[in-house]
């Protein structure tokens with residue numbers, strides 16, 4: 001007894017008096033503090049960003065500027081006027097325009113200031129894609145960490161994603177501005193000990209936003225919105241809260257960390273009234289939505305589900321191993337699969353809605369001009385070709401459906417693809433607990449599926465992802481209530497030469513008896529342009545403006561000729577019994 005007590009005391013003493021070696025391993029993380037001040041004194045609005053950090057012990061620390069993210073390049077173009085404010089500190093250029101060398105007293109606290117401004121003109125517009133570069137306007141700022149922060153890269157804390165003692169001071173923003181970011185809301189100082197990427201992959205906004213709060217599980221959901229929309233702020237917030245709650249419930253998340261969703265309008269030209277555009281991006285504890293203000297509320301549901309699902313696929317499961325595009329079949333495809341499925345399970349979408357979503361994805365997949373591209377092309381071309389960018393979403397979604405159906409069959413309905421995700425989540429959590437960053441590869445996904453007795457996982461990945469074969473769309477793959485049927489669709493055909501007509505400003509190349517001819521388009525009519533809401537979709541009306549008797553006349557028709565293609569689609573029988581409907585919901589994991 002006495003001996004045991006002594007032994008315990010010895011251990012406690014050891015814990016209180018660690019050796020010097022242990023001290024250096026377990027020392028405090030470096031300090032990293034930012035302060036933001038709006039500078040309206042310039043011609044263009046800009047922010048002054050003060051960064052203060054613990055300098056390396058050798059008297060020199062690299063400051064890494066934003067460079068590439070989300071298909072954007074040279075993001076350091078928005079940062080200028082670097083100034084060293086701490087005594088004895090000096091800023092030296094390096095061979096790399098995205099890296100500065102700061103020399104300073106060994107281990108000193110270093111203070112550098114820089115200016116952050118838009119390195120592009122105007123306001124966010126659909127033609128610019130998602131506005132990932134800093135948006136700094138006179139009435140608001142919208143900043144994604146990847147494009148905003150000059151970050152020290154320490155030799156003393158050499159890890160990829162080191163823990164930092166971080167703070168962010170917003171007090172230099174105009175008094176009447178709302179402020180919110182992925183750490184919280186309001187103007188109070190943000191302070192956190194957290195991995196660097198919570199800052200780097202965070203979302204930071206301030207300005208004339210309206211901020212609405214909803215409780216989802218244990219965590220507050222902050223919704224920041226600006227501009228006027230066809231729906232009210234509360235309607236939007238309720239909808240998002242439903243989506244977020246559904247996905248949190250699936251993942252059994254009880255975290256109390258706040259979560260942020262932002263929505264900013266994309267400016268629409270007056271002569272482009274009919275066009276819609278919306279997009280989003282998932283960030284740490286947040287996602288950002290961008291849309292033209294004519295987009296309806298429902299359109300945001302699926303987008304929000306997709307972006308919130310990214311909190312797990314892949315983030316909670318692990319970080320992307322390089323090259324990250326090789327994992328997009330999983331990170332985007334499974335995310336799309338679950339976005340629809342979890343809305344269905346939560347009762348936010350019905351079986352017909354699920355069929356419609358699936359059919360739209362099937363049609364896009366079959367019509368993709370790059371549908372059999374191997375993964376090497378996806379890795380190489382992702383950001384430059386929209387078809388290649390979409391391909392991993394399409395093929396991954398149907399790999400998820402295929403694997404789900406196979407697991408259901410093999411286990412007689414005991415297991416579905418959820419089990420694979422939860423295995424991956426457990427692996428991710430174990431790695432985090434061990435203090436290691438998990439680099440997620442396609443092989444990890446394949447192994448997790450194979451461990452759940454999915455015997456085709458390895459071959460499927462090789463065939464459909466690596467080599468690019470079409471994922472077969474088979475009966476029973478989406479649930480027992482859906483019929484999978486080959487369906488004939490007309491091919492896209494506008495029936496005249498739009499490009500030549502546009503160039504000549506005269507209608508040219510009309511096919512006699514074709515769709516344009518039948519709608520009244522004739523060779524030689526003055527040609528004024530078009531409105532095509534869904535380019536490439538033969539089932540959506542297209543409008544062309546022509547001159548008839550000196551007047552501009554719109555001619556509208558479905559851009560389809562005689563040629564057809566066959567696409568697999570899924571159908572819900574009209575006479576589906578209540579029992580069959582319930583069995584289908586159960587098969588899809590809905591209660």
Ligand SMILES: [Zn+2]
Nearest residue numbers: 306310332335
């Ligand atoms: Zn995504």
